[in-house]
Amino acid sequence: MRIILLIFSVLALTFSATAQQQKPKNIIVFIADGGGYNQMICTDYYLKGSYPTSPLAKFPIQLAMSTYNGSLRNYGATCYNSRAFWTNFSYGMAGFTESAASGTALATGIKTDNDVIGLDMQGQPVSNLVEVAKAKGKRAGIVTTVPFSHATPAAFCSHTPTRRNMTIIARQMIFSNQLDVIAGVGNPWFDNAGNRIAKGVFKNIDSITFQYLLFNRRSPWFFTESRDEVQKICTGASSPNKLFYLAPVAMTLSQMRPDTSVIPFDIPINPALSTLAEMSVAAVNVLDNDSSGFFLMIEGGAIDWANHNNELPRLIEEYTSFYNAIDSVVAFLAQTEQLDETLIIVTSDHECGYLWGPETDGNKFTTPLNNGKGNMPSAVYYSTNHSNALIPFFAMGPASDIFYSYADETDSVRGAYLTNSEVAQAVKMLWGNTASIFEADPLNNDNPVLSVALPCQQAKVQWFANGKPIESANEIQFSIQTTVYSPDTRFSCQITCGTTQFFTSEYSYQYE
Protein backbone atom coordinates (compact mmCIF):
# COMPACT_ATOMS: atom_id res chain seq x y z
CA MET A 1 0.00 0.00 0.00
CA ARG A 2 2.80 2.38 0.91
CA ILE A 3 4.50 1.75 -2.44
CA ILE A 4 1.32 2.51 -4.33
CA LEU A 5 0.81 5.76 -2.44
CA LEU A 6 4.40 6.80 -3.06
CA ILE A 7 4.15 6.19 -6.80
CA PHE A 8 0.86 8.05 -6.89
CA SER A 9 2.28 11.14 -5.22
CA VAL A 10 5.34 11.23 -7.50
CA LEU A 11 3.13 10.95 -10.56
CA ALA A 12 0.83 13.60 -9.17
CA LEU A 13 3.73 16.04 -8.94
CA THR A 14 4.95 15.23 -12.44
CA PHE A 15 1.56 15.64 -13.98
CA SER A 16 0.51 18.76 -12.14
CA ALA A 17 3.65 20.32 -13.61
CA THR A 18 3.10 19.21 -17.21
CA ALA A 19 -0.60 19.95 -17.02
CA GLN A 20 0.27 23.64 -16.57
CA GLN A 21 0.80 24.12 -20.29
CA GLN A 22 -2.16 22.14 -21.50
CA LYS A 23 -5.09 22.39 -19.09
CA PRO A 24 -8.28 21.84 -21.07
CA LYS A 25 -10.68 24.77 -21.22
CA ASN A 26 -13.62 22.40 -21.73
CA ILE A 27 -14.21 18.80 -20.66
CA ILE A 28 -16.86 16.49 -22.13
CA VAL A 29 -17.46 13.06 -20.59
CA PHE A 30 -19.48 10.61 -22.70
CA ILE A 31 -20.85 7.61 -20.79
CA ALA A 32 -22.25 4.51 -22.48
CA ASP A 33 -24.26 3.26 -19.50
CA GLY A 34 -23.87 -0.52 -19.37
CA GLY A 35 -21.57 -0.58 -22.41
CA GLY A 36 -18.66 -3.01 -22.79
CA TYR A 37 -16.13 -4.21 -25.35
CA ASN A 38 -18.43 -6.82 -26.90
CA GLN A 39 -21.32 -4.36 -27.21
CA MET A 40 -19.00 -2.13 -29.26
CA ILE A 41 -17.76 -5.09 -31.32
CA CYS A 42 -21.36 -6.10 -32.16
CA THR A 43 -22.25 -2.53 -33.15
CA ASP A 44 -19.17 -2.13 -35.35
CA TYR A 45 -19.77 -5.50 -37.05
CA TYR A 46 -23.37 -4.58 -37.81
CA LEU A 47 -22.65 -1.02 -38.99
CA LYS A 48 -19.35 -1.50 -40.86
CA GLY A 49 -18.60 -5.23 -41.02
CA SER A 50 -15.34 -4.85 -39.04
CA TYR A 51 -13.97 -3.76 -35.66
CA PRO A 52 -12.76 -1.25 -34.56
CA THR A 53 -14.50 1.16 -36.92
CA SER A 54 -16.47 3.45 -34.59
CA PRO A 55 -15.53 7.12 -34.02
CA LEU A 56 -13.58 5.86 -31.01
CA ALA A 57 -11.09 3.92 -33.14
CA LYS A 58 -9.41 7.28 -33.89
CA PHE A 59 -9.05 8.36 -30.24
CA PRO A 60 -5.35 8.53 -29.28
CA ILE A 61 -5.81 7.32 -25.68
CA GLN A 62 -7.28 3.82 -25.49
CA LEU A 63 -7.23 2.10 -22.11
CA ALA A 64 -9.45 -0.15 -20.03
CA MET A 65 -11.21 0.72 -16.77
CA SER A 66 -12.38 -1.24 -13.74
CA THR A 67 -15.73 -0.34 -12.20
CA TYR A 68 -16.03 -2.17 -8.85
CA ASN A 69 -17.67 -0.17 -6.06
CA GLY A 70 -16.55 0.68 -2.53
CA SER A 71 -18.26 -2.02 -0.50
CA LEU A 72 -19.63 -5.53 -0.40
CA ARG A 73 -23.15 -4.23 0.35
CA ASN A 74 -25.83 -4.83 -2.29
CA TYR A 75 -23.82 -7.49 -4.17
CA GLY A 76 -20.85 -5.15 -4.55
CA ALA A 77 -17.29 -6.23 -5.27
CA THR A 78 -14.33 -4.30 -3.91
CA CYS A 79 -11.79 -5.26 -6.53
CA TYR A 80 -11.17 -6.58 -10.02
CA ASN A 81 -8.78 -9.53 -10.28
CA SER A 82 -7.51 -10.14 -13.80
CA ARG A 83 -6.45 -13.75 -13.25
CA ALA A 84 -9.67 -14.68 -11.47
CA PHE A 85 -11.73 -13.05 -14.20
CA TRP A 86 -10.15 -14.84 -17.15
CA THR A 87 -10.04 -18.29 -15.51
CA ASN A 88 -13.55 -18.43 -14.05
CA PHE A 89 -16.54 -17.42 -16.16
CA SER A 90 -18.81 -16.75 -13.17
CA TYR A 91 -16.30 -14.48 -11.35
CA GLY A 92 -17.34 -11.43 -13.38
CA MET A 93 -21.00 -11.91 -12.50
CA ALA A 94 -20.45 -12.37 -8.77
CA GLY A 95 -20.11 -8.75 -7.70
CA PHE A 96 -20.83 -5.60 -9.57
CA THR A 97 -21.49 -1.92 -9.28
CA GLU A 98 -24.46 0.06 -10.64
CA SER A 99 -24.91 3.53 -12.08
CA ALA A 100 -25.22 5.44 -8.79
CA ALA A 101 -21.99 4.10 -7.27
CA SER A 102 -20.06 4.11 -10.52
CA GLY A 103 -21.41 7.53 -11.53
CA THR A 104 -20.39 8.87 -8.11
CA ALA A 105 -16.89 7.42 -8.57
CA LEU A 106 -16.60 8.92 -12.08
CA ALA A 107 -17.99 12.29 -10.98
CA THR A 108 -16.37 12.76 -7.56
CA GLY A 109 -13.25 10.56 -7.43
CA ILE A 110 -14.62 8.58 -4.46
CA LYS A 111 -15.89 5.00 -4.63
CA THR A 112 -19.05 4.40 -2.63
CA ASP A 113 -21.92 1.94 -2.00
CA ASN A 114 -24.34 0.87 -4.71
CA ASP A 115 -27.45 3.08 -4.86
CA VAL A 116 -25.72 6.18 -3.36
CA ILE A 117 -25.57 9.50 -5.23
CA GLY A 118 -22.69 11.89 -4.51
CA LEU A 119 -21.94 10.71 -0.95
CA ASP A 120 -18.94 8.75 0.33
CA MET A 121 -19.08 5.48 2.31
CA GLN A 122 -19.71 7.45 5.53
CA GLY A 123 -22.62 9.32 3.94
CA GLN A 124 -20.73 12.61 3.59
CA PRO A 125 -21.31 14.63 0.40
CA VAL A 126 -18.29 14.83 -1.91
CA SER A 127 -17.75 17.51 -4.56
CA ASN A 128 -18.53 16.55 -8.16
CA LEU A 129 -17.22 17.73 -11.53
CA VAL A 130 -20.15 20.06 -12.19
CA GLU A 131 -19.35 21.83 -8.89
CA VAL A 132 -15.64 21.91 -9.80
CA ALA A 133 -16.47 23.51 -13.16
CA LYS A 134 -18.79 26.10 -11.57
CA ALA A 135 -16.15 27.01 -8.98
CA LYS A 136 -13.84 27.82 -11.88
CA GLY A 137 -16.48 30.10 -13.41
CA LYS A 138 -17.29 27.62 -16.15
CA ARG A 139 -20.68 26.50 -17.40
CA ALA A 140 -22.02 22.98 -16.98
CA GLY A 141 -24.61 20.61 -18.38
CA ILE A 142 -25.97 17.08 -18.51
CA VAL A 143 -27.56 15.26 -21.46
CA THR A 144 -29.12 11.79 -21.41
CA THR A 145 -31.40 9.44 -23.36
CA VAL A 146 -33.16 8.36 -20.12
CA PRO A 147 -34.88 10.44 -17.38
CA PHE A 148 -32.76 13.48 -16.59
CA SER A 149 -32.89 12.75 -12.84
CA HIS A 150 -31.71 9.15 -13.32
CA ALA A 151 -28.60 7.83 -11.51
CA THR A 152 -25.80 8.70 -13.94
CA PRO A 153 -26.63 12.38 -14.55
CA ALA A 154 -27.63 12.66 -10.87
CA ALA A 155 -24.18 11.55 -9.74
CA PHE A 156 -22.57 14.43 -11.68
CA CYS A 157 -24.57 17.19 -10.01
CA SER A 158 -26.46 16.08 -6.90
CA HIS A 159 -26.12 14.46 -3.48
CA THR A 160 -28.66 12.15 -1.84
CA PRO A 161 -28.51 8.77 -0.05
CA THR A 162 -30.43 6.86 -2.71
CA ARG A 163 -30.92 7.13 -6.47
CA ARG A 164 -34.63 6.49 -5.85
CA ASN A 165 -34.95 10.08 -4.53
CA MET A 166 -35.53 11.24 -8.09
CA THR A 167 -37.76 14.21 -7.25
CA ILE A 168 -35.15 15.46 -4.75
CA ILE A 169 -32.45 15.00 -7.41
CA ALA A 170 -34.59 16.89 -9.96
CA ARG A 171 -34.99 19.83 -7.55
CA GLN A 172 -31.28 19.92 -6.76
CA MET A 173 -30.57 19.98 -10.51
CA ILE A 174 -33.11 22.67 -11.32
CA PHE A 175 -32.73 25.03 -8.34
CA SER A 176 -29.10 24.69 -7.24
CA ASN A 177 -27.83 27.16 -9.84
CA GLN A 178 -25.09 24.73 -10.90
CA LEU A 179 -26.39 23.48 -14.26
CA ASP A 180 -26.84 25.55 -17.42
CA VAL A 181 -28.13 22.69 -19.60
CA ILE A 182 -30.41 19.78 -18.77
CA ALA A 183 -31.53 17.63 -21.71
CA GLY A 184 -33.20 14.26 -21.41
CA VAL A 185 -36.47 12.45 -20.96
CA GLY A 186 -38.77 11.63 -18.05
CA ASN A 187 -41.71 13.76 -19.21
CA PRO A 188 -44.66 13.22 -16.82
CA TRP A 189 -47.32 13.76 -19.50
CA PHE A 190 -46.19 11.20 -22.13
CA ASP A 191 -45.92 7.42 -22.45
CA ASN A 192 -43.03 5.43 -23.93
CA ALA A 193 -44.45 5.79 -27.45
CA GLY A 194 -44.53 9.57 -27.06
CA ASN A 195 -48.33 9.75 -26.79
CA ARG A 196 -49.92 12.25 -24.40
CA ILE A 197 -51.48 10.59 -21.36
CA ALA A 198 -54.55 11.69 -19.37
CA LYS A 199 -52.96 11.64 -15.90
CA GLY A 200 -49.41 12.86 -15.30
CA VAL A 201 -46.83 10.50 -13.71
CA PHE A 202 -44.67 12.62 -11.41
CA LYS A 203 -41.92 10.14 -10.65
CA ASN A 204 -38.87 11.82 -12.22
CA ILE A 205 -39.94 15.36 -11.26
CA ASP A 206 -42.61 16.58 -8.80
CA SER A 207 -45.64 18.45 -10.14
CA ILE A 208 -44.84 21.76 -8.39
CA THR A 209 -41.37 21.85 -9.92
CA PHE A 210 -42.79 20.93 -13.32
CA GLN A 211 -45.32 23.79 -13.03
CA TYR A 212 -42.45 26.11 -12.12
CA LEU A 213 -40.55 25.17 -15.30
CA LEU A 214 -43.64 25.65 -17.44
CA PHE A 215 -45.09 28.84 -15.99
CA ASN A 216 -42.88 30.70 -13.50
CA ARG A 217 -41.65 33.91 -15.10
CA ARG A 218 -38.75 34.15 -12.65
CA SER A 219 -37.38 30.78 -13.78
CA PRO A 220 -34.01 31.27 -15.49
CA TRP A 221 -34.63 28.14 -17.61
CA PHE A 222 -35.60 28.23 -21.26
CA PHE A 223 -37.85 25.17 -21.03
CA THR A 224 -38.90 23.37 -24.19
CA GLU A 225 -40.31 20.03 -25.35
CA SER A 226 -39.82 20.93 -29.02
CA ARG A 227 -37.36 19.21 -31.35
CA ASP A 228 -37.55 22.26 -33.67
CA GLU A 229 -36.27 24.47 -30.84
CA VAL A 230 -33.37 22.09 -30.16
CA GLN A 231 -32.46 22.08 -33.86
CA LYS A 232 -32.57 25.90 -33.90
CA ILE A 233 -30.17 25.95 -30.95
CA CYS A 234 -27.85 23.51 -32.79
CA THR A 235 -27.56 25.89 -35.74
CA GLY A 236 -27.28 29.00 -33.59
CA ALA A 237 -30.63 30.40 -34.81
CA SER A 238 -31.63 30.49 -31.13
CA SER A 239 -29.32 30.60 -28.12
CA PRO A 240 -30.89 30.62 -24.67
CA ASN A 241 -28.73 31.22 -21.61
CA LYS A 242 -30.01 28.16 -19.73
CA LEU A 243 -31.60 25.29 -21.67
CA PHE A 244 -33.93 22.59 -20.31
CA TYR A 245 -35.08 20.22 -23.07
CA LEU A 246 -37.53 17.61 -21.77
CA ALA A 247 -38.35 15.29 -24.67
CA PRO A 248 -42.08 14.48 -24.88
CA VAL A 249 -41.69 10.80 -23.92
CA ALA A 250 -41.67 8.81 -20.68
CA MET A 251 -38.56 6.71 -20.04
CA THR A 252 -36.26 6.61 -23.09
CA LEU A 253 -35.83 8.39 -26.41
CA SER A 254 -36.28 5.16 -28.35
CA GLN A 255 -35.22 1.94 -26.58
CA MET A 256 -38.59 1.46 -24.81
CA ARG A 257 -40.78 2.33 -27.81
CA PRO A 258 -43.44 -0.34 -28.47
CA ASP A 259 -42.89 -3.62 -30.36
CA THR A 260 -39.84 -5.86 -30.47
CA SER A 261 -37.02 -5.24 -32.92
CA VAL A 262 -35.54 -8.14 -34.90
CA ILE A 263 -32.90 -5.97 -36.54
CA PRO A 264 -31.84 -2.43 -35.57
CA PHE A 265 -34.12 0.39 -36.80
CA ASP A 266 -36.86 -1.96 -38.08
CA ILE A 267 -39.45 -0.15 -35.93
CA PRO A 268 -39.55 3.61 -36.74
CA ILE A 269 -38.25 6.00 -34.06
CA ASN A 270 -40.59 8.84 -33.02
CA PRO A 271 -39.59 11.84 -35.20
CA ALA A 272 -40.99 14.29 -32.63
CA LEU A 273 -38.03 13.61 -30.35
CA SER A 274 -34.54 15.12 -30.63
CA THR A 275 -31.74 12.62 -31.15
CA LEU A 276 -28.92 12.29 -28.65
CA ALA A 277 -26.67 13.95 -31.25
CA GLU A 278 -28.99 16.98 -31.50
CA MET A 279 -29.33 17.33 -27.74
CA SER A 280 -25.53 17.09 -27.37
CA VAL A 281 -24.69 19.69 -30.03
CA ALA A 282 -27.39 22.02 -28.68
CA ALA A 283 -25.87 21.59 -25.21
CA VAL A 284 -22.40 22.53 -26.44
CA ASN A 285 -23.80 25.51 -28.35
CA VAL A 286 -25.47 26.81 -25.18
CA LEU A 287 -22.53 26.10 -22.89
CA ASP A 288 -19.98 27.80 -25.15
CA ASN A 289 -21.88 31.13 -25.00
CA ASP A 290 -19.40 32.10 -22.29
CA SER A 291 -15.67 32.18 -23.05
CA SER A 292 -14.64 30.69 -19.69
CA GLY A 293 -15.26 27.10 -20.76
CA PHE A 294 -17.60 24.30 -19.74
CA PHE A 295 -18.11 20.77 -18.40
CA LEU A 296 -20.63 18.48 -20.09
CA MET A 297 -21.71 14.90 -19.33
CA ILE A 298 -23.47 13.07 -22.19
CA GLU A 299 -25.03 9.68 -21.42
CA GLY A 300 -26.23 6.91 -23.71
CA GLY A 301 -28.42 5.78 -20.82
CA ALA A 302 -30.59 3.18 -22.57
CA ILE A 303 -27.57 1.13 -23.69
CA ASP A 304 -27.86 -0.39 -20.20
CA TRP A 305 -31.58 -1.00 -20.53
CA ALA A 306 -31.26 -2.80 -23.88
CA ASN A 307 -28.60 -5.00 -22.25
CA HIS A 308 -30.79 -5.75 -19.21
CA ASN A 309 -33.51 -6.85 -21.64
CA ASN A 310 -30.97 -8.83 -23.71
CA GLU A 311 -32.18 -6.93 -26.79
CA LEU A 312 -29.22 -6.99 -29.15
CA PRO A 313 -30.95 -5.11 -32.03
CA ARG A 314 -31.88 -2.21 -29.73
CA LEU A 315 -28.46 -2.32 -28.08
CA ILE A 316 -26.95 -1.73 -31.54
CA GLU A 317 -29.45 1.12 -32.11
CA GLU A 318 -28.49 2.75 -28.81
CA TYR A 319 -24.75 2.44 -29.49
CA THR A 320 -25.31 3.85 -32.99
CA SER A 321 -26.99 6.94 -31.54
CA PHE A 322 -24.14 7.21 -29.00
CA TYR A 323 -21.54 7.05 -31.80
CA ASN A 324 -23.53 9.65 -33.77
CA ALA A 325 -23.49 11.96 -30.75
CA ILE A 326 -19.69 11.63 -30.44
CA ASP A 327 -19.23 12.27 -34.18
CA SER A 328 -21.57 15.28 -34.14
CA VAL A 329 -19.98 16.87 -31.08
CA VAL A 330 -16.44 16.38 -32.42
CA ALA A 331 -17.48 17.86 -35.79
CA PHE A 332 -19.19 20.81 -34.10
CA LEU A 333 -16.15 21.51 -31.90
CA ALA A 334 -13.87 21.34 -34.95
CA GLN A 335 -16.14 23.65 -36.94
CA THR A 336 -16.28 26.19 -34.10
CA GLU A 337 -12.51 25.92 -33.42
CA GLN A 338 -12.96 24.49 -29.93
CA LEU A 339 -11.63 20.98 -30.51
CA ASP A 340 -8.04 21.84 -29.52
CA GLU A 341 -9.14 23.18 -26.15
CA THR A 342 -11.56 20.38 -25.26
CA LEU A 343 -10.67 17.18 -23.39
CA ILE A 344 -13.08 14.45 -24.52
CA ILE A 345 -13.44 11.29 -22.44
CA VAL A 346 -15.59 8.36 -23.60
CA THR A 347 -16.22 5.44 -21.29
CA SER A 348 -18.96 3.46 -19.50
CA ASP A 349 -19.96 3.04 -15.90
CA HIS A 350 -20.10 -0.79 -16.01
CA GLU A 351 -20.75 -3.63 -18.43
CA CYS A 352 -24.27 -5.06 -18.52
CA GLY A 353 -25.60 -8.35 -19.86
CA TYR A 354 -22.26 -10.22 -19.75
CA LEU A 355 -22.25 -10.29 -23.56
CA TRP A 356 -19.80 -12.72 -25.21
CA GLY A 357 -19.50 -14.83 -28.31
CA PRO A 358 -21.30 -18.18 -28.52
CA GLU A 359 -20.03 -21.10 -26.42
CA THR A 360 -18.27 -19.03 -23.79
CA ASP A 361 -17.82 -21.11 -20.64
CA GLY A 362 -15.35 -21.92 -17.85
CA ASN A 363 -12.07 -20.32 -18.81
CA LYS A 364 -12.93 -20.14 -22.53
CA PHE A 365 -14.09 -16.66 -23.55
CA THR A 366 -15.14 -16.08 -27.16
CA THR A 367 -15.84 -12.76 -28.88
CA PRO A 368 -18.97 -12.10 -30.95
CA LEU A 369 -18.88 -13.52 -34.49
CA ASN A 370 -18.93 -11.19 -37.48
CA ASN A 371 -21.70 -11.97 -39.99
CA GLY A 372 -20.92 -8.98 -42.19
CA LYS A 373 -22.21 -5.42 -42.50
CA GLY A 374 -25.98 -5.17 -42.07
CA ASN A 375 -26.25 -8.66 -40.55
CA MET A 376 -26.78 -9.35 -36.89
CA PRO A 377 -23.55 -10.60 -35.30
CA SER A 378 -23.64 -13.86 -33.33
CA ALA A 379 -23.42 -13.01 -29.64
CA VAL A 380 -24.99 -14.32 -26.44
CA TYR A 381 -26.14 -12.52 -23.32
CA TYR A 382 -25.13 -14.64 -20.32
CA SER A 383 -26.84 -12.38 -17.76
CA THR A 384 -29.66 -9.88 -17.41
CA ASN A 385 -27.66 -7.79 -14.96
CA HIS A 386 -24.39 -5.89 -14.64
CA SER A 387 -20.96 -7.48 -14.53
CA ASN A 388 -17.57 -6.66 -13.07
CA ALA A 389 -15.88 -6.87 -16.50
CA LEU A 390 -13.40 -4.17 -17.49
CA ILE A 391 -14.88 -1.59 -19.84
CA PRO A 392 -13.27 0.52 -22.60
CA PHE A 393 -11.87 3.99 -21.87
CA PHE A 394 -10.99 6.56 -24.56
CA ALA A 395 -9.69 10.12 -24.38
CA MET A 396 -8.51 12.83 -26.75
CA GLY A 397 -7.55 16.48 -26.46
CA PRO A 398 -5.44 18.57 -24.08
CA ALA A 399 -4.02 16.69 -21.06
CA SER A 400 -5.56 13.40 -22.23
CA ASP A 401 -2.24 11.64 -21.62
CA ILE A 402 -2.75 12.24 -17.87
CA PHE A 403 -4.75 8.99 -17.87
CA TYR A 404 -1.65 6.92 -18.67
CA SER A 405 -0.39 7.78 -15.19
CA TYR A 406 -3.55 6.42 -13.58
CA ALA A 407 -3.64 3.25 -15.70
CA ASP A 408 -1.05 1.53 -13.50
CA GLU A 409 -2.67 -1.91 -13.41
CA THR A 410 -2.53 -4.46 -16.24
CA ASP A 411 -5.10 -6.97 -17.42
CA SER A 412 -3.87 -10.02 -19.34
CA VAL A 413 -6.40 -9.38 -22.13
CA ARG A 414 -7.35 -5.68 -22.03
CA GLY A 415 -3.93 -4.30 -21.13
CA ALA A 416 -3.35 -1.21 -18.96
CA TYR A 417 -6.35 -0.06 -16.96
CA LEU A 418 -7.36 2.66 -14.53
CA THR A 419 -10.31 2.54 -12.13
CA ASN A 420 -13.47 4.64 -12.41
CA SER A 421 -12.75 6.97 -9.47
CA GLU A 422 -9.54 8.11 -11.18
CA VAL A 423 -11.44 10.00 -13.89
CA ALA A 424 -12.64 12.69 -11.47
CA GLN A 425 -9.29 12.57 -9.62
CA ALA A 426 -7.58 13.47 -12.90
CA VAL A 427 -10.03 16.28 -13.65
CA LYS A 428 -9.62 17.66 -10.12
CA MET A 429 -5.86 17.56 -10.69
CA LEU A 430 -6.33 19.66 -13.83
CA TRP A 431 -9.09 22.03 -12.70
CA GLY A 432 -8.73 22.01 -8.91
CA ASN A 433 -11.12 20.89 -6.20
CA THR A 434 -13.97 22.78 -4.53
CA ALA A 435 -16.50 22.91 -1.72
CA SER A 436 -20.10 23.66 -2.65
CA ILE A 437 -23.38 24.34 -0.83
CA PHE A 438 -26.56 22.54 -1.82
CA GLU A 439 -30.02 21.93 -0.36
CA ALA A 440 -30.11 18.48 1.24
CA ASP A 441 -33.90 18.17 1.19
CA PRO A 442 -35.28 20.67 -1.32
CA LEU A 443 -38.82 19.25 -1.13
CA ASN A 444 -39.05 20.32 2.52
CA ASN A 445 -39.86 24.05 2.55
CA ASP A 446 -40.72 24.28 6.26
CA ASN A 447 -37.35 23.18 7.52
CA PRO A 448 -34.70 24.07 4.92
CA VAL A 449 -31.44 22.20 5.40
CA LEU A 450 -28.24 23.28 3.70
CA SER A 451 -25.38 20.86 3.21
CA VAL A 452 -21.89 21.14 1.80
CA ALA A 453 -20.14 18.91 -0.72
CA LEU A 454 -16.60 18.39 0.55
CA PRO A 455 -13.31 18.48 -1.34
CA CYS A 456 -11.79 15.87 1.01
CA GLN A 457 -12.80 13.31 3.59
CA GLN A 458 -12.23 14.26 7.27
CA ALA A 459 -12.90 17.94 6.57
CA LYS A 460 -13.49 20.65 9.21
CA VAL A 461 -16.59 22.74 8.57
CA GLN A 462 -17.52 26.30 9.61
CA TRP A 463 -20.78 27.94 8.44
CA PHE A 464 -21.14 31.71 7.95
CA ALA A 465 -24.18 34.01 7.64
CA ASN A 466 -23.61 37.28 5.77
CA GLY A 467 -19.86 36.77 6.17
CA LYS A 468 -19.93 36.21 9.96
CA PRO A 469 -19.17 32.79 11.49
CA ILE A 470 -22.22 31.10 13.03
CA GLU A 471 -21.20 29.86 16.46
CA SER A 472 -21.08 26.06 16.76
CA ALA A 473 -22.30 25.56 13.18
CA ASN A 474 -19.60 23.00 12.40
CA GLU A 475 -21.61 20.12 11.01
CA ILE A 476 -21.91 19.21 7.34
CA GLN A 477 -25.62 19.95 7.48
CA PHE A 478 -27.04 23.27 8.66
CA SER A 479 -30.75 23.71 9.42
CA ILE A 480 -31.91 27.23 8.68
CA GLN A 481 -34.16 28.60 11.42
CA THR A 482 -36.46 30.78 9.35
CA THR A 483 -37.35 32.84 12.46
CA VAL A 484 -33.68 33.84 12.86
CA TYR A 485 -32.48 34.29 9.27
CA SER A 486 -34.27 36.51 6.76
CA PRO A 487 -34.77 35.26 3.19
CA ASP A 488 -31.93 37.37 1.83
CA THR A 489 -29.32 35.92 4.23
CA ARG A 490 -26.17 34.88 2.39
CA PHE A 491 -24.82 31.58 3.73
CA SER A 492 -21.33 30.35 3.06
CA CYS A 493 -18.97 27.71 4.35
CA GLN A 494 -15.27 27.42 5.12
CA ILE A 495 -13.85 23.93 4.73
CA THR A 496 -10.45 22.92 6.06
CA CYS A 497 -8.73 19.86 4.56
CA GLY A 498 -5.44 19.37 6.40
CA THR A 499 -3.70 22.70 5.85
CA THR A 500 -5.77 23.71 2.80
CA GLN A 501 -8.81 25.93 3.11
CA PHE A 502 -11.75 26.06 0.72
CA PHE A 503 -14.48 28.71 0.71
CA THR A 504 -17.83 28.08 -0.91
CA SER A 505 -19.59 30.78 -2.86
CA GLU A 506 -22.48 32.44 -1.04
CA TYR A 507 -25.86 30.75 -1.11
CA SER A 508 -29.23 32.41 -0.55
CA TYR A 509 -32.06 30.10 0.29
CA GLN A 510 -34.99 30.56 -2.09
CA TYR A 511 -38.24 30.97 -0.15
CA GLU A 512 -41.18 30.24 -2.46
Ligand SMILES: [Zn+2]
Ligand atom coordinates in the same frame (compact mmCIF):
# COMPACT_ATOMS: atom_id res chain seq x y z
ZN1 LIG B 1 -28.34 -1.25 -15.21
